[in-house]
Amino acid sequence: MKDDHSLSPHCDCRESPSDRSIPEKPCEAALATYRRALTEGSLPAGAVPSCLRALHLLVPDREAPGRLVPVPPETASFAALAPIEEVIAEQHRTLRSARATLAAFEGLYADVRRQESPALTRLSGTAVISRALDAGVSGCRTEVRTAHPGGGRPAHALEESLPRDLGNLRRGIRQRTLYQHTVRSDRATLDYIDQVTAEGAEIRTLPEVVDRFLVFDQDLAFVPFSDDPYSALRVRHPSLVRFLVRHFDEAWARAVPVRPERAPLRTPVVVSDLQRAILQAVVSGETDAAIGRRIGLSRRSVAEHMRRISEQLGSTSRAQLGYLVATSGLLDD
Incomplete structure (x- = not known):
C-alpha cells in the first residue's frame, strides 16, 4: 500500500526563542502525527515533524529502516530532558564555585576594612566629643576652619575652646572662624575674639551661617548630629570634607572682618x-x-x-x- 505521508507535515510549534529545537507547546501536526503513530505502530521518517524527533517521542525502528516507532512520553523524557538537566546541574556547580570564591574575597575585604578608620562616626556625649576635638587639634598640621551660627557663644564653650585654640595658633596653625553679625554685640565672644586675634586668628562675620562645623586641614571635620545637641558626626570621607572646605571658603569670601577694638560699633x-x-x-x-x-x-x-x-x-x-x-x-x- 502506498503511503500518503512521504513528506514531513508542516510544524508550527510555539518556540521561544526561535532557534530552540524543543517547543514550548506542541503543534496540531505533532499531536495528530503522534496519535497516528500510536494507532498504526510506525510511520515513515518523512511523515514525522521535527519536534517529535527532538522530544524523542518517535525513534528509528531497528527492524524497519526508514520508519519511526512511537515511545511512551515517560520513556522519552529520559532522553529529552537528560541533556537539559545536565546543563542545569553544571550551572549549579558553577554557581556554587563562584559563591565560594567570592566568599573568600569577602573575608579579605572585611579584614582590610576593619583596619581602616570609618568615614563617618557618631560621637555621643560632651566628654567624648571634647576628646575627639582635642585629638583633631593635636593632629592638625596647617589650618582650622570653624563656623558658628547664632549669636554669642556660651561662656563655658568659649572657656573650653580658648586654650585649645591658643595652643594651635602658637604652633603656627592658621585659624579662620565665621560668626554671624550679631556676635559683634556679645561681650564674652568679643573678649575671646580679642585674645585669639592677638595670636593671629582671623575672624569674619556674615548675616547668616548655615550650620556649625569644624574642619582640620582638609581631611577631618566635625558636624552636629541631627538635632541632638549632645552628639556630633566625625567625618573622614574626603569628598564630604572637601565639600565643607569649599562651602567655608565661599562664605569666607563674602564675610566682613572683625576688628575687636571696633566690633561693638555697628558698621554700615x-x-x-x-x-x-x-x-x-x-x-x-x-x-x-x-x-x-x-x-x-x-x-x-x-x-x-x-x-x-x-x-x-x-x-x-x-x-x-x-x-x-x-x-x-x-x-x-
Missing part, C-alpha cells in the same frame, strides 16, 4: 547685611521668631528693625511691608 556694611537678611525673610513670609533664630537676633530686635523699615517705607501692616520691600528695589543687587 553689617547693619545693611542684617536688614537685608530680615527683609528677605519678610518677603518669604517668615515670622519674627523664625527670623531671629536664623540670624541670631532676639525677637524684639527683629521687630525693632522691621519697625524702622516700616516707618521709612510708610507701611502700616506686615503684608504691606512685604509687598513694598519686594517692589521697592531694596533687595536688588
